Amino acid sequence: MADTNGHDGKPASAGTPAAGGNGASGSGNGGNGGSKLQAVIAGAKATQTRAIEELKETVKAPEKTDVWKSVLRVKHDETPRSRALGVLSNVFLHLHPAKINRDAVAYNYTWGMGGMTFYVYITLVFTGTLLMFYYHPSKIVAFRDILYLESDVPFGKLLRNMHRWGAHLMVIMVELHMFRVFLTGSYKKPREFNWVVGVLLLVLTLLLSFTGYLLPDDQLGFWAVTVGTNMARATPLLGHAGPFGPQLGMTPFNDVRFGLLGGSIVDANALLRAYIWHCVAIPIIASAFMVVHFWRVRKDGGISGPAPVMLESEIKDVKKI
Numbered sequence: 168m169a170d171t172n173g174h175d176g177k178p179a180s181a182g183t184p185a186a187g188g189n190g191a192s193g194s195g196n197g198g199n200g201g202s203k204l205q206a207v208i209a210g211a212k213a214t215q216t217r218a219i220e221e222l223k224e225t226v227k228a229p230e231k232t233d234v235w236k237s238v239l240r241v242k243h244d245e246t247p248r249s250r251a252l253g254v255l256s257n258v259f260l261h262l263h264p265a266k267i268n269r270d271a272v273a274y275n276y277t278w279g280m281g282g283m284t285f286y287v288y289i290t291l292v293f294t295g296t297l298l299m300f301y302y303h304p305s306k307i308v309a310f311r312d313i314l315y316l317e318s319d320v321p322f323g324k325l326l327r328n329m330h331r332w333g334a335h336l337m338v339i340m341v342e343l344h345m346f347r348v349f350l351t352g353s354y355k356k357p358r359e360f361n362w363v364v365g366v367l368l369l370v371l372t373l374l375l376s377f378t379g380y381l382l383p384d385d386q387l388g389f390w391a392v393t394v395g396t397n398m399a400r401a402t403p404l405l406g407h408a409g410p411f412g413p414q415l416g417m418t419p420f421n422d423v424r425f426g427l428l429g430g431s432i433v434d435a436n437a438l439l440r441a442y443i444w445h446c447v448a449i450p451i452i453a454s455a456f457m458v459v460h461f462w463r464v465r466k467d468g469g470i471s472g473p474a475p476v477m478l479e480s481e482i483k484d485v486k487k488i
C-alpha cells in the first residue's frame with residue numbers, strides 16, 4: 168500500500184506544503200518536513216514489525232515473557248523438581264501438598280464430604296450476602312421483606328431456596344463427613360486436635376442454621392427459637408432454672424437466655440441479635456476455624472489413608488526392570 172499523509176489518502180511526498188507546516192515558506196522547508204514525515208512513518212513501520220514478531224513469540228512461548236516471569240517465578244519444564252518448585256513457590260498452589268497419596272484422596276475413601284461441605288459453605292456465604300441486600304432485621308419489615316423477595320425480586324425465590332436448601336445440605340454433609348472420619352479412625356493420633364476443631368465446626372454449623380431460622384420472622388422460626396432458647400433456662404450455673412443457677416443469683420432477667428434474646432421474650436432484640444450472630448459473628452468464627460482445619464489436615468501428614476497400593480500397570484513396569 169502506498170504511503171499516505173493519513174488524511175486524504177494522497178501520497179505524503181516530499182514538497183507537499185501541508186507536510187511542511189508552513190506552506191508559504193517555500194519548497195526547501197516543505198522537502199525537509201516531508202523527509203521528517205517519512206522518517207516517522209519508517210519508524211512506525213519498524214515498531215509495528217517488531218510488535219508483530221514479539222506477539223508471535225509470546226503466543227509460541229508465553230513462559231518467556233516478562234509478565235509470565237513476574238507471576239510464576241520458576242521454570243515450567245517437565246521435571247519433577249520444577250513441578251514441585253512450581254507448587255511450593257505459589258501461594259495458592261502451596262495450600263495443597265506437592266505430592267499426595269492417590270488412595271487417600273479416592274472418593275470411596277473420603278466420600279469427598281469435607282470438600283463438598285466447604286463448597287456448600289461458600290455458596291451459602293454468596294447467596295446470604297445477596298439476600299442481605301433485600302432484608303432488614305426489623306420486626307416491622309422482616310417478614311414483608313421475605314414476601315417481597317419471594318414474589319417480586321427477580322430470581323428472589325431461587326436465591327432464598329438456594330440458601331435454605333444449602334443450609335440443610337451443609338448440616339447433612341458435615342455429619343456424613345464426621346461419620347466417615349470416625350469410620351476411618353482419622354480422629355486418632357496425630358489428628359486428635361483436628362477432630363476437636365471439627366467438632367467446633369459442627370457446633371458452628373448448627374448455630375448458623377439455628378440463628379438463620381428466626382430471620383424470616385415467621386411462625387416456624389419464632390416457635391423454634393422459643394423452644395430452643397427455653398432450653399437455655401436449664402443451663403447449669405448460667406440458667407435460672409438450671410442446677411445451681413438460682414443459688415448464683417440467676418433470674419429470667421439476667422441469665423444466659425436473657426443474654427441470647429436480649430430480653431425475656433423472643434422479640435425485636437432477639438431478631439437483631441440472631442441477625443448479627445448469623446450474618447457476621449458466626450461466619451467469621453467458622454471461616455477462621457476452617458482455615459485452621461485445612462491447614463491441620465496438611466500438617467498432620469495429609470489425609471489419613473489406606474496403605475498405598477500399586478496399579479497393575481505399575482507392577483508390570485517394576486517387573487520389566
Ligand code: HEM
Nearest residue numbers: 277281282284285345348353361362365366368369470471
Ligand atoms: C464446616 C465443617 C467442616 C468442613 C468444611 C470440613 C472440611 C474438611 C476437609 C476438606 C477435609 C479433607 C478431607 C476430606 O474431605 O474428607 C477434612 C478432614 C478432616 N476433618 Fe473436617 N470439615 C468439617 C467438619 C468436621 C467435623 C464435624 C469433624 C469431626 C468432628 C471433622 C474432622 C476432620 C478430620 C479428623 C479430618 C482429617 C481426616 C483424615 O485425615 O482422614 N471435620 N475436613
